[in-house]
Amino acid sequence: MVTEVALSLDLAIILLAATVAGFVAKQTGQPTIIAYILAGVVIGPVVLGLVEVTELTETLSELGLAFLLFLLGIKMRIDEIRHILAPIVKISLPQMAAVAAVGTGTSLALGFGVTESIIIGLAVMYSSTAVVIKMLTDMGETTTLHGKIDVGILLVQDVVVVILLAVLAAGRPESPAAVATTLAVVLVLVAIITVAALAASKYALPAVFRRIADDKQIFFLVAISWAFLFVFVSSEIDLFLSPFGIEAYLSIEMGAFLAGVAIAQLPYSKELQDRVNPLTDLFVMIFLVSVALTLQASELLFYWQEAVVAAIVLMIGKFVIFFTLITWQRFDRETTFLGSLYMIQVSEFGVVVGVAAAAGGFVGVEILGFLTLVALLTMGVSVYFFAWGSALFERLEPLLERFESAETFTEEKREHSDHAVVVGYDDVTRNLLGLLEHHYEDLVVVDRRTDHIRELEEAGYRAVFGDVGSATIRKDVGLKRADFVLSSSDQLEIGKRLLRETGDETTVIVEANSPEDARALYERGANYVIRSVELSAERLGDYLGALLADPDAFDRVVEREVELMRQPRPFPDLHEQVEGELDD
């Protein structure tokens, strides 16, 4: 039967289990990541043995990681991260060395052999990209200072893991020179792709995306196409280099991230975030479920006592190491505390390194089980520290104060509040912008057309490209904290959404297509509902009356209105004057 080919039973079970677990987690107030991972443990070989890894789930998991990093890339505006690049490198390299040392030491103390301990050390030094970025995204903290530091460190770790995997894939390294060559090749490749991405972002992409940004669907698909181009080149780089006798590997994640960064520098990236987000959620979920699918219970639990001890030691060790290093770079205490607390887990890459090491004959499958268990345990625990991070910080703040350096690294924060938001740039809103700008220091206009955005920016207004139906855009313009919201979208669902998400104190003016819609919007608290068609009909009735009763009066008012129409600028209400004149 056809259907069994594609939509395998495995995938169905994974989706259903994760959904049920996700809903349970939501209702009981637990993070959904935990639910997904646990769902994987339950349906996988460890407990029920219903599913195992198939090519399809593997593909979807890889897609999940690729999309997660692409999404992350889209959010990275270089202007906003440039100033923290140096501290990030200074933190991440010593951090990995220190954590690897702690990991190796702990393993030796737990009785593992020297090679095994070194591999374990190398495997546990990364924090989990999937968990950290997913949690940061869910909590809306990717663009906070600690969020950016964590993301930066994760990317440096990603480069290192790519190098390590390349070395492990080559089998036991023949000499330090071989390792150095691999390292050099990978770094050069990363540099080349970065330069290519940034050059494209500067010279090629603006023209292309300005053309297509007005077409929602093509815009989305071309962006995805762009991402896959980088994913493909990165992961198949071997294909391009082998004719030259060079052997090298790059990760899918690295390519996806750089593709995203190239797009992030364009003004159209905001809306894309919301388009990519659902796919990412779906695929990352499958990735999280499948973390626990690879191993049998006996392999996973072979060293369970050691794993529990190692997990505790590593979480504490990681926190202390991160805390020390971030403080050293003179970040403030909140940034340091949260930035460290979020990074205490062992990465899924640890498992990948374990797989490579087992395949290379460095360690046995039980070590792989040990690493997987440590990763699962630390991920599970760390997720709660995300949830409790701010509360913990408040409690511990007095204690942390003395670690903080006298002069801390700062960055200006910009958030809208008590401002005016205008949705849609058209004949309804255009003439109001001057008036609003006069009264509000901060005025943002959201529109979905590139030519409108350019027109607005040329006129000196702050314009955001995107669809207000998208949550990212609504958040970006600070809808919740706005004092005045005016929307000329006549889509009922948009009107309702704006009313739902604004405060009681906010003045909200929306547009409706029919008296029924208008009434529905008033019921939901609109301060005024624009009904352009009715209004126009009424005015036309008056004019027509004038035409039939007193053609000269009609000519006069029409002439004046036509004149005004030809020179667009804010103009006073003509309606009153027209009626006044007609009464004479």
Added chain:
Amino acid sequence: MAEMLTAVAIVFIVAGPFLLLANRYDLPGAPLLILAGVIAGVFIDEALALELAQFGIALLVFSFGVGIQLSTIETVLADSELAAIAQIVVVGSLGVGFGLLVGVPAGEAIYIGVAAALSSTIVATALLRTEIRSNLIQGRLGESIHFVQDLFAVAFILVVGAGVLELDPIVLQIGYGVVFLGAAVLVNRYLFDLVGRLASGSDELMIVGVVSLLVLFIGAAALVDVPIVVGAFAAGLAVRHDPAQYLGLFNGLDSIRDFFVAIFFVTVGALIVLPFVATGVAESVEKLTLVAGLVLLTVLVKPVVTAAILIHRGYEARTAALTGFSTDQISEFSLIIAIEALLLGLLTQTVFDAIILAAAVTMITSALTHRYNEEIYRWLADRGVIAGRHDKIDELSHVPSDLTDHVVVLGYGRMGSRVVETLEELGHPYVVVENDPALRDDVRFECEAYVFGDAMEPYTWEKANAAEARAIVSMTPSPVVSRRLLETRFDATLVLRAPDERTAVEYLDAGATYVAVPDLLAGEQLITYVEALLEGEMSPEDMRSAGLAELPPVRSTRY
């Protein structure tokens, strides 16, 4: 990288440039994705392409189901279900006949018939977006004809899923189909909002939940050997159509659909075995004959049949012709049906390829005919190929013979009816020109004088005695009609309606006396309110009361 991921990467990398082309030349994306697939096919294994296509099929049909609002399905259908069904029967039979004529076995000729009969909702909706947004009749008609065709397609797949054309399995299949629909309605009515509440506002959980629902329905379909298409369609119906409540969910499903549907079109293209390149001359000629026949049936015969049926049903010649043009492409559902049939071994590669190639060709030509549809119609009408039926206009209209110095009101929508109200109050003679059958009763009941005809038809204006009118007030948002009125240069005062200031100035320059721009008026009125508000002369509550007072008392809607 997994083999399948490589395939997906290739699909998108190849698709990118083709999509840029589509954007550059304002063509629909679907046919260019199919063409991209022809190239991607070189790199992608056929089994893998088929597997990936299945996801696209599921999502495509699922979104069709999601788009259906169970509560309003009757009003959509009432408009044109007979016309649509008649069109399917006539064009379908012609397609089967053609297939048999060129020597295709009866079992396969049915698929040629289906391919010829059904038109693409995705392509037509993209092309008709302006007409649909302005609520012009041809937009609405086209939409509902496509809707009926899509429903037919799902039913066809359900029946063909039996694999054999015998009564027992078909009855069983239909039985399962009914069970699936019943389950969908139950979920929609009773379960969906519960799921929504449990998700507590999390879009992620909502999306994951709905995707699980889809997988569940598909799994159930697979279990009882019903095509997954039917399961996916039922799952779509089960989703409560409430975009305001579940905005994040609907946006999310759009993304997921766009992603997989793009994969679908590319993989469909990848499944084509190119004539002459990969096959012998005899087979290639056979394939191309089929393609040519299908293209002719779709591009020429189908619009003619559709238009003829619509004219027969009482629609205006121009409306009928424009609606006919909007059906001149092969449906994505025909592609789905072709793939399913190919997999079941009911279709040979030659016929399959012919259907896919013809689909790609007609989807592109459809964009061209849509671009020049008014010109084509005019050309045909001027040569008397499509004759406006004066007797029909006469029969449906009521105009006093001594009507002069009157006002001609074009369009009896909300603005038009308000204008008529004023004229009645003033006791001034008028005549309403309308061509929407849905408004026929309103016009006949409420207006003293009216003409039922198309505004592009000279006879309509003759009938309304426009030459001796005092004023012509056109409330249609259609730019084609507005420009036509400007070209005709009646002596009367000409009042038009425009969507924006720029168009308004264009009309004024071309000779209009006055142009109503609803948005501009609304903006003006809003300024006074907002100014008063910001100056503190009016409180937000005052503004609200003023706005509420402007609302008309509750009465029946009209668009």
